[in-house]
Amino acid sequence: DQQVKQNSPSLSVQEGRISILNCDYTNSMFDYFLWYKKYPAEGPTFLISISSIKDKNEDGRFTVFLNKSAKHLSLHIVPSQPGDSAVYFCAARRPMIKAAGNKLTFGGGTRVLVKP
Amino acid sequence: NAGVTQTPKFQVLKTGQSMTLQCAQDMNHEYMSWYRQDPGMGLRLIHYSVGAGITDQGEVPNGYNVSRSTTEDFPLRLLSAAPSQTSVYFCASRTFSGNTIYFGEGSWLTVV
Numbered sequence: 652d653q654q655v656k657q658n659s660p661s662l663s664v665q666e667g668r669i670s671i672l673n674c675d676y677t678n679s680m681f682d683y684f685l686w687y688k689k690y691p692a693e694g695p696t697f698l699i700s701i702s703s704i705k706d707k708n709e710d711g712r713f714t715v716f717l718n719k720s721a722k723h724l725s726l727h728i729v730p731s732q733p734g735d736s737a738v739y740f741c742a743a744r745r746p747m748i749k750a751a752g753n754k755l756t757f758g759g760g761t762r763v764l765v766k767p
Numbered sequence: 768n769a770g771v772t773q774t775p776k777f778q779v780l781k782t783g784q785s786m787t788l789q790c791a792q793d794m795n796h797e798y799m800s801w802y803r804q805d806p807g808m809g810l811r812l813i814h815y816s817v818g819a820g821i822t823d824q825g826e827v828p829n830g831y832n833v834s835r836s837t838t839e840d841f842p843l844r845l846l847s848a849a850p851s852q853t854s855v856y857f858c859a860s861r862t863f864s865g866n867t868i869y870f871g872e873g874s875w876l877t878v879v
């Protein structure tokens with residue numbers, strides 16, 4: 652039972668255009684969402700996050716949108732650059748319970764290729 | 768500024784062999800965890816620890832053991848390796864209340 656899904660395994664976009672990555676979740680208890688970026692042979696690195704009390708968070712070229720009623724979030728990269736070519740994971744967190752330590756649930760990832 | 772360090776980076780095991788993946792962090796993080804990454808499956812939590820002496824199971828704990836004798840170290844043991852454990856393993860850490868997880872560079876394990 653995948654609680655966090657990224658339905659597009661891959662995305663190809665031209666340099667300078669917008670990349671839109673989508674993520675759907677099923678657990679309404681999730682209260683915090685994160686996007687991670689992963690290059691080959693490296694560990695994932697944190698990119699941007701959003702709390703469930705917001706519907707948008709922006710950091711430079713990266714913007715995350717959250718639609719709680721649809722249980723959907725998206726990551727927009729504008730403009731896309733060749734260095735953005737990587738695998739992107741969305742992740743979701745339930746409210747922190749002391750013993751559980753607020754574990755993250757990850758989606759399957761979307762591989763983005765930005766063509767020069 | 769080491770962050771999260773994992774060793775070894777690559778390992779080939781024969782079915783039935785045992786081994787330990789090492790993980791150390793120098794950020795004094797309370798929370799440490801192990802994930803495995805398989806194609807199309809994302810990152811799945813194997814085991815985690817909220818502090819020294821405390822460990823618990825994640826989504827896919829079978830075939831793996833962990834211990835947390837110090838804040839810094841969180842080794843992952845494969846007691847009897849199986850081909851299904853061929854994967855990329857990531858160790859991660861964060862402060863207990865923090866939102867951002869910091870990952871190691873990964874350990875590529877092949878079981879033949």
